[in-house]
Amino acid sequence: MxxxxxxxxxxxxxxxxxxxxxxxxxxxxxGSAPAAAEPPRxxxxxxxxxxxxxxxxxxxxxxxxxxxxxxxxxxxxxxxxxxxxxxxxxxxxxxxxxxxxxxxxxxxxxxxxxxxxxxxxxxxxxxxxxxxxxxxxxxxxxxxxxxxxxxxxxxxxxxxxxxxxxxxxxxxxxxxSPRYAYRSAMLDVSRHFFSVDEVKRYIDQLALYKINTLHLHLSDDQGWRIAIDSWPRLAEYGGSTEVGGGPGGHYTKSDYKEILQYAASRYLEVVPEIDMPGHTNAALASYAELNCDGVAPPLYTGTSVGFSSLCAPKAVTYDFVDDVIRELAALTPGRYLHIGGDEAHSTSHEDYVAFMEKAQAIVGKYGKTVVGWHQLTGAEPVAGAVAQYWGYDRTGAAERQQVADAAKKGTKLVLSPADRTYLDMKYDQNTRLGLAWAGYVEVQRSYDWDPATYLAGVPADSVLGVEAPLWSETLTNSEEIEQMAFPRLPGVAELGWSPAATHDWESYKVRLAAQGPRFSALGINYYRSPQVPWGAE
The missing domain is CATH 3.30.379.10 (Chitobiase/beta-hexosaminidase domain 2-like)
Structure with a gap:
């Protein structure tokens, strides 16, 4: 990712x-005459x-x-x-x-x-x-x-x-009316924790651009962010830190319900994610028995990926997964539950396939539809599963073909190409925040692609929608979220909502520029891309 x-x-x-x-x-x-002024928009x-x-x-x-x-x-x-x-x-x-x-x-x-x-x-x-x-x-x-x-x-x-x-x-x-039914943004609350009020602020910003889904990345190596009654140390201990060693935090079940209710009032459905079998150090540190050797590793505050794994052969692993999914599904009224599945480099392919088979069955047992990162297609997606593609220009042909083959068999796709929609990618070499492993992503590049034709061999009707993920390795507050999300987020929202015939950079950048005063009026700390003719405010 x-x-x-x-x-x-x-x-x-x-x-x-x-x-x-x-x-x-x-x-x-x-009957009163309006005051003379510029014509309306x-x-x-x-x-x-x-x-x-x-x-x-x-x-x-x-x-x-x-x-x-x-x-x-x-x-x-x-x-x-x-x-x-x-x-x-x-x-x-x-x-x-x-x-x-x-x-x-x-x-x-x-x-x-x-x-x-x-x-x-x-x-x-x-x-x-x-x-x-x-x-x-x-x-x-x-x-x-x-x-x-x-x-x-x-x-x-x-x-x-x-x-x-x-x-x-x-x-x-x-x-x-919208082109796609699934128009999403993801907020990573695991690498840095964001308060309920900060999440609500982002929800309001998403709603303005007709985003209808909020994907919350609730667990990762650096922090576990949702209270699970049957495994209390996940949040109490696993949630006690974040990237750089800050205090971390977690959502109580009451907090989580408050976020859900607020999102629903803005007509957003929340998709919670528990990433597994990799990206699980916070869980492994909290419970020694989830490790194959029975030894809990220390909490992790760095940014490396791919080093952690639940122990796929152990029966207790699936007791853990069942309990977590059961409690999270009971809290979440939406249709989807995301089980991650990416960058499981420390899990053998055999163990990965076995784990994903069992984890998907547990999600179905509790009445939810499986969503997983596109590595899920390297196992066997269950009927109705959704794969979220996060590859980019350097993703290999074999991996892309694997995703296309799954789509032809009925797996729906949410498209989040990292070098187009990842809002944490730097705009250019001078961007203070963010990462650049997928390259620099300026506003035009983020906007100028077509979800229907992006992946060769994928039937157009397999595309459920698009998502703009925002990973938080370098982000600590709302101001920093906004600097990376705006002005790219509205462009991804347009790709999801508007007819394909309207997608034209030259006309879009003029409409986007007209959003600048609105961003300012809302107190949004946006990046004034030189690609956009903002004008004076």
Whole structure:
């Protein structure tokens, strides 16, 4: 893990049409004339790029008279409405009451669309002089529509104090749904531990770009981060340190549930990972019996990989795996449980195959779908298993072919090529944080690839989605997370959400540049890549 361009002209035309369609400013709700200002952001100038845009008509202005209208019989829609109000109130200074009273004005959130093309996560946003209406088939779609509405408003809307406005949304209709069902980011909390609040902050940032999965790397050589009642020393002792010898830490079950609930409120599913049979020194140090020689090694605070292994021939190993998976599965409402499987260099191939067979069976026993790093395909993935590919340009042909063969037999793939989506790779030789074993990964390289055609021989429908992992050997706090994640994360999010025809670097970098003031308003410590025309803020 550590180791088509015609759309640019079409999209540019859409932006010109959008700008022309909003040149005239209509009256705000209630008849008050909005203040003179720059025209609102064109409907298509968001990240991820929307599927379809039809610009035109008068813009809508959020004013002190605006109400957020929600479905009367849906508590979930009301919750989304309250979430939107909480976002907009600090910067606008408006009351923005959330009401189930019907009306043709205001910001309207509506479930029940009959358009099957929207699916579970799509939405339609219609803006005119009198209202903005977001409709969807499911609550996740409404929530994603709200994220689009945020981006269509001026960046100052993200600030936590009253700003001048005006708060206009361009006129027209935007229809949107995701390309892939699985759009993920991973946070490594094992090499350095991150608090519940730091994880929540990252969740909020993921939600803005329509990421719907948070993969938590909960165990590794340097730390075990989740309390397991049946094996208490895993967290108490195995979680007591981190890279460099810091204090480490772990999540209690209550902490973990808090993260899960917060993620669910942002329509993210959490995928927990217990990496095994390698990357297990924290567990081996905590319980001597998990070692083949019965001797516990010392805790580890370095960054090497591949030296640790659970003892595959021992029966107690599978008691351990069963207990950990049972407790974690009981806590986790999501569909998936990640069992790692990478860089098991200290495990013989025979032992690895035997171990993965038993571990996968245990995951299935507790009602979860197996996810493993792509080395899982060197064993025998069970039916329905998902392999996460993290190879890169220097990955050998035989290894790539092994993954392609598994995909042809039905194994779904999540793509995380290390020299494209690993957010901990340095941008260039001057980057202070991060690693460079997969090479330097600037913003364009991170964005400029197609998941459907990336791996030769893999059927396009085998690709479940994409993920942007963030390993934490060199990262210790939210500011450092953000420096490496932004601005690359929004690009990976776009690859997962937007139609392939929209993927064009020349148009994307302009839309990304427009995100700069929003990053600043949100207090995101982003890297000002010289590849992006940021402009002055």
């Amino acid at each position: 550590r180791q088509h361009r015609t759309f640019s002209r079409l999209f540019g035309s859409l932006l010109l049409v959008a700008a022309a369609g909003i040149a005239g400013v209509g009256a705000a709700p209630g 064109p409907l298509g100038q968001i990240v991820p790029a929307p599927a379809r845009v039809k610009a035109g008509g008068s813009p809508y202005a959020v004013t002190e008279g605006t109400r957020i209208r929600v479905d009367e019989d849906s508590g979930e829609v009301r919750r989304i409405g309250e979430y939107l109000a909480d976002l907009l109130r600090p910067s606008t200074g408006y009351a923005l009451p959330v009401t189930a009273q019907d009306g043709s004005d205001g910001i309207r959130l509506r479930l029940g669309s009959t358009d099957p093309s929207l699916g579970a996560e799509g939405y339609r946003l219609q803006s005119s002089g009198g209202s903005v209406t977001i409709t969807a088939r499911g609550p996740a779609g409404l929530f994603h529509g709200v994220q689009t509405l945020r981006q269509l408003l001026p960046a100052d809307v993200e600030k936590d104090s009253v700003q001048d406005g005006p708060w206009k949304v361009a006129g027209g209709t935007l229809t949107d």
